[in-house]
Amino acid sequence: MSGTPTLSVHGLHVSVDGKEILKGVDLEVPQGEVHALMGPNGSGKSTLAYALMGHPKYQVTAGAASFDGADLIALPADARAKLGLFLCFQYPTAIPGVTTVNFIRAALRAQGKEVPAREFLNRLAAEMALLKIDESFRQRYINDGFSGGEKKRSEILQLAMLRPRLAILDETDSGLDVDALRTVAEGVMQLAGPDMGVLVITHYPRILQYLRPDRVHVLHAGRVITSGGAELAQRIERGGYEPILGAVAAAPVA
Amino acid sequence: MAIQARELTKDYQFGFHDEDISVFRTAKGLSPEVVAAISQHKKEPEWMLKFRLKALDHFMKRPMPNWGADLSTIDFDNIYYYVKPVEEQSRSWDDVPLAIKNTFDRLGIPEAERKFLAGVSAQYDSEVVYHNIREDLEQQGVLFSDCDTGLREHEDLFRKYFGTVIPPNDNKFAALNSAVWSGGSFVYVPKGVHLDIPLQAYFRINSDNMGQFERTLIIAEEGSSVHYIEGCTAPTYSNDSLHSAVVELIAHPGAKIRYTTIQNWSDNVYNLVTKRAIAHAGATVEWIDGNLGSKITMKYPSVYLMGEGAHAEVMSAAFAGTGQHQDAGSKAIHVAPNTTSNIVSRSISKGSGRTSYRGHIKVLPKAHGAKVSVRCDALLLDEESRSDTYPYMDIENPDVTVGHEASVSKVGEDQIFYLTSRGLSEQDATALIVNGFFEPFVKELPMEYAVELNRLLALSMEGAIG
Numbered sequence: 182m183s184g185t186p187t188l189s190v191h192g193l194h195v196s197v198d199g200k201e202i203l204k205g206v207d208l209e210v211p212q213g214e215v216h217a218l219m220g221p222n223g224s225g226k227s228t229l230a231y232a233l234m235g236h237p238k239y240q241v242t243a244g245a246a247s248f249d250g251a252d253l254i255a256l257p258a259d260a261r262a263k264l265g266l267f268l269c270f271q272y273p274t275a276i277p278g279v280t281t282v283n284f285i286r287a288a289l290r291a292q293g294k295e296v297p298a299r300e301f302l303n304r305l306a307a308e309m310a311l312l313k314i315d316e317s318f319r320q321r322y323i324n325d326g327f328s329g330g331e332k333k334r335s336e337i338l339q340l341a342m343l344r345p346r347l348a349i350l351d352e353t354d355s356g357l358d359v360d361a362l363r364t365v366a367e368g369v370m371q372l373a374g375p376d377m378g379v380l381v382i383t384h385y386p387r388i389l390q391y392l393r394p395d396r397v398h399v400l401h402a403g404r405v406i407t408s409g410g411a412e413l414a415q416r417i418e419r420g421g422y423e424p425i426l427g428a429v430a431a432a433p434v435a
Numbered sequence: 436m437a438i439q440a441r442e443l444t445k446d447y448q449f450g451f452h453d454e455d456i457s458v459f460r461t462a463k464g465l466s467p468e469v470v471a472a473i474s475q476h477k478k479e480p481e482w483m484l485k486f487r488l489k490a491l492d493h494f495m496k497r498p499m500p501n502w503g504a505d506l507s508t509i510d511f512d513n514i515y516y517y518v519k520p521v522e523e524q525s526r527s528w529d530d531v532p533l534a535i536k537n538t539f540d541r542l543g544i545p546e547a548e549r550k551f552l553a554g555v556s557a558q559y560d561s562e563v564v565y566h567n568i569r570e571d572l573e574q575q576g577v578l579f580s581d582c583d584t585g586l587r588e589h590e591d592l593f594r595k596y597f598g599t600v601i602p603p604n605d606n607k608f609a610a611l612n613s614a615v616w617s618g619g620s621f622v623y624v625p626k627g628v629h630l631d632i633p634l635q636a637y638f639r640i641n642s643d644n645m646g647q648f649e650r651t652l653i654i655a656e657e658g659s660s661v662h663y664i665e666g667c668t669a670p671t672y673s674n675d676s677l678h679s680a681v682v683e684l685i686a687h688p689g690a691k692i693r694y695t696t697i698q699n700w701s702d703n704v705y706n707l708v709t710k711r712a713i714a715h716a717g718a719t720v721e722w723i724d725g726n727l728g729s730k731i732t733m734k735y736p737s738v739y740l741m742g743e744g745a746h747a748e749v750m751s752a753a754f755a756g757t758g759q760h761q762d763a764g765s766k767a768i769h770v771a772p773n774t775t776s777n778i779v780s781r782s783i784s785k786g787s788g789r790t791s792y793r794g795h796i797k798v799l800p801k802a803h804g805a806k807v808s809v810r811c812d813a814l815l816l817d818e819e820s821r822s823d824t825y826p827y828m829d830i831e832n833p834d835v836t837v838g839h840e841a842s843v844s845k846v847g848e849d850q851i852f853y854l855t856s857r858g859l860s861e862q863d864a865t866a867l868i869v870n871g872f873f874e875p876f877v878k879e880l881p882m883e884y885a886v887e888l889n890r891l892l893a894l895s896m897e898g899a900i901g
Contacts, residue, residue, distance in 0.1 A: 236852050262858035274853040278871025287867060288857035322871070339857065 187212040187378055188233075188347055193244035195225075195232045202228040204403035205244065210347065210396075213375040217389055217414060218382045220400035221422045226382045227271060229400070230351040234268040235261050248347070263292055265346030269336040269353050275325040281335065282319040285342050292343065308341040312368050329356035337368045344372070350381045354388035366391030386418040401426055447701050447728070449542065452641055452670030453534040457560065459519040463644070464512040467491060470614050473517045477583055477617070480590065490603035490613030497607040503793070504731040504762045509705055514646045514677055516615045518560040524581070525565050535559050542668065544637050547883060554579045556636040558649055561617040572630065578623035579634055582650045585621025592623065596654055600683035600711050600739075609709040612648045612681040619649030619680065622663060624690075626656040633662040633695070633881060638678075640669035640704070646677040653683070655690035655718075662693040664884070668728070671701040675730065678704055684712035686720050688742060693721040697884060699891065700728035702758060708734045716742025716771070723879050724751040726761050727891060735793060737766035740774035740802075747776040752876035754892070755788030755820075764793035764825070769802040769835075780811035781876055783869060784820035793825045798835050805835040813843045814872050816865065866893050 188210040195203035202225045210216045220226050232239040233246060235258035246253045248264050256264075276284065282305065289295050296304070305319065312334050324332055333353055340348055350369065354362055366388055373379050373392075381392055389397075389411070397413040398405045399422070406429045407413070417425065459476060461469045470491050474484040499506055525531045528545055539545065539557050544565075548555040554568035556579070563581035572579075578589065585593045603613035620636045640647050655661050669676055678700060686692045692712065700706055706729040712720040722736035738747035753761035767776035782790035792811040813822035824841050846868050854864035869892055870877070877885045 234856050237848065258852060258855040259858050259860050262856055268856050270853065274847065274849045276850055276854070276868060276871050278874030279867055287859060291858035291860070291863060343857070
């Protein structure tokens with residue numbers, strides 16, 4: 182493991198509408214690494230993503246989360262974005278009347294990353310070409326009437342334009358066909374590196390063939406129950422979650 | 436959702452006023468003497484004086500409307516009905532009195548004229564003080580003046596149409612306007628003439644306790660087209676002002692009239708306006724109606740579709756901040772066969788602001804094959820904001836297609852979260868959602884107006900602690 186821990190989560194408890202979903206999550210994602218957070222449906226993976234990004238409905242009741250030493254829990258979502266956190270939404274919300282191009286420009290401006298108009302448009306065109314996104318896309322209203330695949334590409338386009346320090350991908354692989362998955366995953370891998378770490382949330386190992394994680398964590402019933410290298414994902418691919426959950430349950434509590 | 440927003444009206448940048456330099460004003464309050472004084476001062480023909488006095492009679496007899504917004508606080512006796520700011524109307528900007536010129540300079544009128552207008556008219560209190568039209572249009576026979584000049588110089592033409600679309604007894608405020616009207620615009624576009632860039636009128640109230648009653652009459656002859664834009668502002672006084680206009684449009688067969696309004700009165704103005712158009716066969720009338728300012732607005736631009744294949748398009752946007760009530764909507768009366776109407780309304784309420792959509796669709800027995808589409812969407816920004824919809828439909832012919840959709844929504848927590856997760860502040864996120872909501876309206880505006888409207892909206896969403 183190299184570098185200083187960038188994202189650091191300790192004993193995090195999170196409730197939604199009074200119901201506790203996360204029950205003491207521990208997780209560290211060092212600068213520039215690719216980590217996968219896996220787990221069966223309902224284990225709390227997306228809850229962790231929303232809580233880390235600061236959705237007001239996701240109440241942190243105990244524990245801590247910091248990013249590069251800054252206490253995340255105290256900050257609103259926009260401040261977390263400015264620190265370099267980015268969430269690739271599983272179900273991004275439509276904002277009718279706001280074009281994709283204007284939205285991305287507003288986001289860059291808000292983060293103090295504004296560039297001259299011509300440079301911005303050139304960069305946007307280049308990133309759209311890499312992601313195989315049609316030119317007409319920029320004038321479409323953000324997520325309004327987008328297909329599932331278009332939404333995912335739009336999220337990765339924003340990721341490419343905003344260049345965060347840590348990208349959290351929430352089930353970005355869901356609803357994508359094989360070709361779209363490869364395009365999207367390759368787009369992410371172009372960006373991943375020393376300057377950008379990735380926390381990829383998935384219950385399905387396929388995307389990990391492209392993303393090749395440094396570490397894999399398994400979340401179950403609101404806690405990270407085991408962590409390992411890429412081979413952990415392969416074990417899940419071969420045998421599913423059952424054997425791993427069983428093995429952890431049988432092992433003496435450390 | 437906690438939006439720490441200043442109200443539009445607190446930021447109202449047009450709230451300044453000039454010293455009173457008026458050369459003539461009638462006594463406060465309303466009487467046959469006041470009406471006669473106005474008519475006499477304008478040296479009007481006898482028929483117009485009679486018309487005014489008859490209208491005053493209607494106004495006096497008619498009760499206040501018992502529907503719509505609360506008008507009980509209007510004090511008709513405490514209003515100046517006619518204030519004349521200058522002796523002569525100018526065609527050269529240099530001849531406009533300095534104080535008035537400064538006002539319109541601050542409002543950007545001469546600049547706008549140079550940039551993209553075919554003609555400009557600027558009304559200050561009761562009279563048009565500056566007026567100009569491009570020479571080539573004048574040579575093609577286009578008339579563009581204030582209504583008083585229209586009456587004086589083209590009496591037969593004027594009399595043929597004046598008051599025919601909105602008679603004085605139409606409603607109480609149309610009667611009031613008919614009694615004391617002054618200024619406004621008179622536009623005549625000859626057969627087949629197309630104005631490719633807009634004509635603009637700008638209305639400014641300067642005096643305290645003032646009533647502005649401009650009168651606008653637009654006639655588009657067969658196969659012609661014209662786009663007319665009006666903007667309006669007023670100072671913020673502690674006393675209320677009254678603005679009660681009457682606007683009549685006549686689109687002859689195959690003609691097209693687009694009428695764009697950006698109403699941005701200060702929050703002490705009652706804005707009670709009657710706007711109606713007649714569309715003959717194959718003609719198109721479009722009302723693009725934006726209401727941002729005023730204390731109360733009651734305005735329902737209407738189109739009477741009198742000839743086969745006539746089309747009405749009404750697109751309106753309203754913004755009501757705390758203390759404001761925008762009661763707006765539209766009417767389409769389908770008289771002839773195969774007539775079509777498309778009404779789109781968007782409204783936003785913020786703080787204790789209130790918007791109402793009030794619409795009336797009527798399809799008469801002969802209007803076979805009529806097509807009607809009404810869509811109104813309201814967006815609420817706060818818990819206490821309010822929006823109501825009052826759609827009335829009288830369909831007297833079974834052979835019609837009618838579509839009606841309405842929605843009321845709140846700015847969603849998920850929308851705000853999505854935008855803030857990209858680094859936008861909550862206020863900027865709300866402003867972006869609001870701009871997006873008005874986008875279908877804004878894209879109908881000339882670019883200069885679209886930019887201005889977005890700027891005003893952003894101002895109204897700004898969160899700095901005042």
